[in-house]
Amino acid sequence: MKYEVRFSGSGGQGIILASVILGTASALYENKETVQSQAYGPEARGGASKADVVISNKPIGYPKARAIDAMVCLSQKAATKYIKTLKKGGIVIVDSDFVELPENKKYKMIKLPMSSTTLDRMGKLIALNIVSLSALVTITKVVSHEALEKAVMDSVPKGTEEFNLEALKIGRELAEKSLA
């Protein structure tokens, strides 16, 4: 079984880090075949960027994602650009504060007010990527929460562990509320 996840947004939102953390959780803590890759332009900020994680129980030949099972969209530009890459029946999780996509039977859309909730509860938006990652993991169960937590601890700067654990909690709660 192959499972493909795409994080999309604007350069600077931390989508590559989110994908690296998911990849680390999957590769090192769940021992699954995993490839992480990304595509972005020459600019340091802005643009539409994507970061992908391909997870499989068999060795992965072609390393790039082609039929996305689940996607996170943190900017309108990225959502508009990449929604067509979602496979039929795929899940798209959008930051409903900034992103609108048409309802469509071809995909399952989950709208979460991620930016406003992150800002309200944490006072800054910097953890939006971790919030969205946690929401994705809660909804798709692509890795366990334990593996995710370990990978977050591996990847974030020292001194920000508590902050990022809080972000994981927020993302999980938002997702659980939407599933309820």
Next chain:
Amino acid sequence: MTESKFEFIQGNIACAKGAAYAGCSFFGGYPITPSTEIAEYMSGYLPRNGGKFIQMEDEIASLGSIIGAALTGAKAMTSTSGPGFSLMQELIGYACIAEVPVVIVDIMRGGPSTGLPTSPAQSDLLQAKWGTHGDHPTIALVPNSVEEMFTETVRAFNLAEYFRTPVLVLGDEIIGHMREKIRIPEPGEMEIIERTVPSSDGVCPLPYASDSGKPACLPNFGKSRFHVTGLNHDTTGFPTMDPEIVARENERILAKIYEQREIVDSYEEINCKDADILMLSVGSAARAAEEAVKTLRKKGIKAGLFRPVTLWPFPKDQFIKHAERAKYIIVPEMNMGQLKTVAERFTKRSKIVPVNLVNGEPISPEHIISVTKYLNI
């Protein structure tokens, strides 16, 4: 095996760790996307481990710095991408004729010129072979996974030290930037070749003498006088125009590599033996080709992949063996047909089908498979 031995890292970081494993102690370079992570890692690693890292003013100086470092006894490397690799060409020839072991990593991106800095391409396959002037030996290794970025970098240092010659590692943006899980080998697990050094008195009177194919030892810098030049020279290292010596030495630096193919050759063969459709592909394009082969086999089509890991010198005997019996040779590559020219050279009866993409996107397995619909299989 414990979890701690495994790492989930970028190809570029695996390359840098491979260099460290091989004993690299000097890095001179100029940062350029998509190779920068290699320089970044070495700038942290080397000063903490008794080595030297220097950011040079450009890529010409970068290669100059590592040639100098290598002559002092260091295992030295640089990393770059297409535009920087173009600038390095002249000194690659210098390192070839002066027989200086260096490792040059080129993480290929779209071109020509500044092109597409953040997008993949396989734009330098032929530049690697023919970019510098004059007849010169070329060793170029093309990894296609994060693991191979580590192991092929180690092998690049080994070949450089063994043959006293520059060795190129040709990655691309996909292989350099993607992350996969690899196990970092324990010290001693992989063979590390050290250069031949002079006997205890440090004197090496004939630094360019060779009688067995293996080049002479490099004199110890500071202990023994040694003349290094880009001019044609005799066994003492001093310039000569004696036609007999010039011919002998020019032929020797080619023969030392081309007549020891068993040391330098490396390739992967997937379902080649009965292949009607033989694919010839390297690097990240070969990952797509491999998946295309699997899909075609499931459909009952006899497809195979021949993947040179050592691209230069090209493993022609092995390729010809499979190409002779195939009906079609498909050559997927992220350029307009550089590897295709090689296939044409060594294929007499099979039909060659190029698959080219130069838009900054990777070649997909579906793209390759779509071409096979038009073949008479």
